[in-house]
Amino acid sequence: MNSLSNRRILLIDDTPAIHDDFRKILLPPVDDNSDLYLMEAALFGQTAKIEIPLFELDSAYQGQEGLAKVCQSLKDNRPYALAFVDMRMPQGWDGVETIEHLWEQDPRLQVVVCTAYADYSWDELLERLHGHDRLLILKKPFDNIEVHQLANTLTAKWEMTERASVQMSKLEQLVEQRTHQFKQASEALQREIDEREQLESQLVQSEKLASLGQLAAGVAHEINNPIGFISSNLGTLEGYFSKLQDMLDAYQRSEEGIASTEILEHLKTMRERVELDFLREDIPLLIKESKEGISRVGKIVKDLKDFSRVDSNQEWQWA
Template identity: 55%
Template sequence: MHSPHNRRILLIDDMVSIHDDFRKILAPQAAQDRLDQLESRLFGTEPRMQVSGFELDCALQGAQGVAMAGAAAEAQRPYAVAFVDMRMPPGWDGVQTIERLWQTDSALQVVLCTAYSDYSWEEVLDRLDGHERLLVLKKPFDAIEVRQMANTLVDKWNLMRQAAWKMETLEAAVRSRTEELSQANLRLQAEMEERKQLESRMVQTEKLASIGQLAAGVAHEINNPLGFLSSNFGMLEEYLQSVFDILSVYESAEPGMAESAATLIRCTREQSKLAFLREDIPVLIAESREGMERVGKIVQSLKDFSRADTEQKWEWADLHRGIESTMNIIASDIRKSADLVREYGDLPLVECVPSQLNQVVMNLLVNAVHAAGPGRGRIVVRTGAADGEAWFEVEDAGCGIPADVLPRIFDPFFTTKAIGKGTGLGLSLSYGIVQRHQGRIEVRTALGEGSTFRVTLPVRQQLAAA
């Protein structure tokens, strides 16, 4: 809050008579005021208009006046105006005194009192850089002139002080409002970033749901004819075995047949390459059955990966099964680029959303395949458990992650891959999935040596996540 109206005046003059004159002009005696009031009460006359007085302090030399101004400023009771004589031997003259006064209190309004001077007015202005705070009073001076100057400069000082206080208040309000706006802007940016991530996750989740439904549908459509094929293939094996048994009987009965019939059978046997067929047909059947079993595994992996029947429910799942299902889906990509090594530990069942963790595994494996580069790489998948947590990690022997890129790898849409090779959402979505599982995803990397991404999950979820 701004200070009360300041009417403090400092007079610096080496003549005591001047001090007395200024007291009469600027600080009327209290006794005279009391006599005026008594006269008004006795004779019923109108009281004389009270002239507002000033608080006047006097100094005989410039050094004394500067010390008084400094003490007043430190005491938070500064002078508003100073009347300074030009010549005050043997000490500082008026110009020197004013220079030091303004060094002590730059807001002080000054009146330079002079009858004659060792300086021209131009020299005074050149030395004193404060023309807006300086007036000149020529001696001999008039009392009215002194009082008018005092009133005007005191009002000016108070108005400037009020303006400065209002400016400080306004600046403080502006700073406060600016800080509020900055904080609001930061919150808005955070909310926009969060919304952007949520929208990207929703889009990706919808895509995954569509892919899951498609995979489940494809698996179902393949599984039905595969069941017919497998059943019929078993019957075909039995029929072929019966045919081979009949042919064996014919061969054993061949010596007792007529020569013409035996010759016909031998020629037919040689033309049909029966011996070769007996060796090759079982091999073809075994290979076909192996192919059907592989198709069956792929179908089961699609079903395990999509888990369309779970509707994203939390359940106790075998992480190894999910990892294997995911590796089966992208087995061809892995075989083209790297050797896959499994280093599995003992894992308990983990409470999770299996399809979401399968997506994390796929993202990490795809990144590891891409990190392998043009040469053949090596991918290691490890698992383990300790202290109520289960973990799995994917290690590649690629080029590693640069230090300036590492802080941004989990940012949405950030990618170092070529245009069209990646969306920049894989690790971001994986991070979000792991966070929703109350887990953590960590990376160890070294340039030229590769990277390892480890996902650690609690075996049992807290109630908030369930």
């Protein structure tokens, strides 16, 4: 149905006369003089009154037939708003069983129980059908005005219930939409927090690296100074030892001119004690190894300078 207005009523009763009575009450004849009413309204300035049927009434004579009509109405998207159901229908389901089946298919259906006998107490009906908010009782013989009032009231109730349901559905969709928006905003905020934490971590790491670079530059500078004079001293020491070597060679050559055996024996003993031959071989090796060590330390210092971007090579290089 395109509109929430619903005046469709189903009457389930095994007595044909009851159906005739309901048609007379709920489907009054339509006046065929509607054009005349419109003309009178135009001539005399009166409000046109055109009486039209207030309800659409369908009939079923057994519970099974009524259930089939309800199912078909749901399939056609034209549900009934109200059903008048007779309590005693000997050829099939009674009223209670019929209502149970109807509500299984359409829980929104408003129901009026029509009965002249107390087969069930009102409390028994409510307890069995659980229909406190959608079930009323109409005692036979019924009053025309009462039938009309029930029809008006319950179809209006169905409409209000549907409107509330539609509004509730819209509110639920809106809540779901807002919840989704909040979730997206929360996720975006969490991403921003994560990115900020990551940036802060990178900043801290950068500060640590900067501090480490400054430390490396300072260490390199401090190490570079002793490296310089140690390297210089080793070079000087190497020169001095070379001169000592020459002097020792001259002393050894001059031993041939010494006549005293005792002096010669003393010099020999001294050379053996100090291991002069070994020293003359080992000292150059020690100086060489020390210079290599200084060179390695210098390489480390250069790497520290490159790491700290101090005195680093600014030329393009293949890598």
